[in-house]
Amino acid sequence: MSPRGTGVAGRRAGVAGRAGAAAVALALLAGSATAAEMTPPKDFAIPRAESSPGGVTFSHARHMARVGRCSACHMRDVKMKRGASGPMTMAALEQGRLCGACHDGKTSAGGSVVFSLDQCDACHKD
Numbered sequence: 001m002s003p004r005g006t007g008v009a010g011r012r013a014g015v016a017g018r019a020g021a022a023a024v025a026l027a028l029l030a031g032s033a034t035a036a037e038m039t040p041p042k043d044f045a046i047p048r049a050e051s052s053p054g055g056v057t058f059s060h061a062r063h064m065a066r067v068g069r070c071s072a073c074h075m076r077d078v079k080m081k082r083g084a085s086g087p088m089t090m091a092a093l094e095q096g097r098l099c100g101a102c103h104d105g106k107t108s109a110g111g112s113v114v115f116s117l118d119q120c121d122a123c124h125k126d
């Protein structure tokens with residue numbers, strides 16, 4: 001093979017490698033990975049509505065300790081981009097969407113029932 005031919009093959013291999021990495025990333029996003037394979041973001045404040053009774057901080061670390069899988073939320077309506085899941089209103093939560101998928105006083109995780117939306121202070125601080 002000419003050196004030029006080798007160069008093209010080398011570049012092709014490089015492209016195939018990147019495509020492989022993209023496929024792995026997609027598999028991770030699809031929730032087929034275990035928790036240990038991806039580091040979730042640090043705790044963050046959810047954008048607060050004017051009428052909100054107090055700021056809500058979301059903790060990936062504390063949730064992962066209890067629910068164990070990214071897909072518990074990210075295969076439902078929660079997007080892997082802050083602010084992308086639509087407005088987090090109590091009406092949406094009460095319909096069982098977003099946080100309301102678990103915080104309904106019925107769903108259990110890690111052996112106990114998850115606290116319900118009635119416990120305002122458990123989410124809304126200060």
Ligand code: HEC
Pocket residue numbers: 035038039040041058060063064067068069070071072073074078079080081082083084085086
């Ligand atoms: C208990 C629910 C829940 C679980 C489990 C969960 N997440 Fe999230 N994640 C959220 C919420 C809520 C948001 C913010 C979504 C929004 O604002 O629209 C978020 C956002 C993200 C973001 C975007 C952060 C940013 O700054 O834009 C990434 C990345 C992410 N999660 C990764 C993960 C990974 C990786 C895992 C598993 C290790 C995981 N999440 C498990 C609820 C969860």
Ligand code: HEC
Pocket residue numbers: 056057058059062063066067072073098099100101102103109110112113114115122123
């Ligand atoms: C997949 C189920 C699930 C979803 C979705 C979920 N949670 Fe939780 N959450 C839990 C579990 C399990 C605990 C542990 C406490 C318990 O069992 O009551 C918890 C605990 C908490 C706590 C107390 C611990 C801490 O982090 O300070 C807060 C606050 C909280 N959740 C807020 C939220 C908010 C806000 C959302 C939506 C953005 C949300 N959760 C979505 C399952 C969930």
Ligand code: HEC
Pocket residue numbers: 046047048049050051052053054055056088089090091099100103116117118119120121122123124
């Ligand atoms: C599982 C967590 C959780 C619980 C429990 C909870 N909220 Fe919320 N709430 C949120 C999140 C997340 C938002 C969006 C961020 C914000 O505006 O602070 C929100 C927003 C709000 C808003 C502004 C948006 C809207 O829907 O009008 C009000 C008002 C509100 N909550 C009232 C309450 C009251 C009253 C309770 C108790 C009866 C309560 N919340 C319990 C998570 C919770």
